[in-house]
Amino acid sequence: MGTRKEDHDILLVKECLNGSQNAWTAFYNRYVGLVRSVVKRHPWFLQHEIEDVSQSVFVSLMPALKTYDDAYSLPRFVCMITERTCIQEYRRRKAARRDGATEPIDHHDISGQGLRKIASNGSSQEQQLAQTQQLDLLRRALRSLGPRCRELIRLRFYEELPYNNIGRILGGTDNTLTVQVRRCLDDLRGRYKLFARRTTGKHH
């Protein structure tokens, strides 16, 4: 038996596939925030493009929802389709910009959505795509680590705690923790390379 939310999701998908406008309205309102948050993580979309791309995601979801099974949660499925749509929209818009006259623009938008680099001309966008993919690989590699390694690396590189503070949280001397961090980084590097090999060529 699934959780209550999973049951809700199954019911909602059923109603959407029955073509209920009410169901699609509920679906849209439930997930538009999530879709927008994923779209915003792609730095090559201009601020005014985010809403249009988000709506394109829901258009993509209409045929895609027929393939949904409960292998993944519905929010995760929505994110997968959003990622796919973002790549498609990136290619489409890149082709359109290449064909149009553009001035190179390259500046930072530090509006309420946080630091984002606004898309610039074609070559920078390719770099941004590569950086985004590298970030995704790094995130996946981090998440695949064992819990202690993940926590060690988080405390050291995200919270930037000194080793004696980390020792108070996780236990261990400075020397021991240094050795452990080194091993965890070696592990992380191996996983990163593994994920990179698996995804080579996927987005081309």
Add this chain to the structure above:
Amino acid sequence: MSDKITLQEHPDGLLMPYVEGLLDPPVRTAVDTHLDTCTECAEKLKELERLATSLNRNRDAFCPEPWELFAFCEDPANPAKGIAEHVDQCPLCRADAAEFQARTREEPLPEKVRTAVEFHYPQGVGEQAADENRSGWLKDLFAPLFRVRAPLLGAAMAAILVAVIVYPTAKLEQTMGLSSLTWENGKAGLVPKSMSYDSRPRVAMLVMLRDFRQPLSQEEIDSLYRALKPTPEMQRSLDVLAPAVVKSAVGTDEFEPNDREGILERLDDDFDLARLLIVTLTGPRSRVVIENEVIEPKTKRTIAKGKVEAVSENGLTARLRDSALSLLKIHSGNLP
């Protein structure tokens, strides 16, 4: 005395402190000397530096996946994953979480999305007019998920009453169909809830029939009730009243079929119901519409609705069972 240190082996254990700037100067100098002549260690050092730099620059890599953050906002009961702490520290995730939690009102579909729905599901367009007069049941279904939720029920238990009303001739009038069917645990003389040791929430189901030119026979009504018999799993957590029990309460001339309020009050008074499921079947027989409505009798509030259209007579009992019991299960899962 000289402070010069000479390394005899590859300083593998010193590379990380080297990257992090934690070595004492003499030791660092010794490592530098070694690196000048050892390409293997120099390469390892470069890799460590690249990785450490990447971690320092890509703080987003530590953010939870968007769907994890979304799930956290729905149910923040996962301290073990550290998402709550991360949201406290990460302005981007905090902004995303705020947006997830801020969406409590229903907005209409944007034109682009609405047009796509009409294109992909042309058969669904017709329901729009009918739906305009309904309450936003799907909104009610999902809106509370991002708010602090009050308990669905108070201390009271609810019951879902199933009554089937047969509608003989008058168009769009409803009739209640009642049945003397008892399920395995049906109790003819029901013990009032206050005197019962049964702590399960009490639920009943009511089926209304509309616009059946050829009225349903008693045998057909009984078959609908059989289809609605709860599964053993449901019966473990819910006290579902048998149709005979419902008939004993409302099977008099006292109630008009459309006297919904009166029926609700009687059932709640007699049985202290937690939930009432009204199942309305609208003819003709060849294309029955099943409409399920879950009501909280104490407040008379509709908790949820569902609709299945164009059900053939042959598939009616199966679709009825599937749609009604799933809705009942969903909206009875958290009853105390």
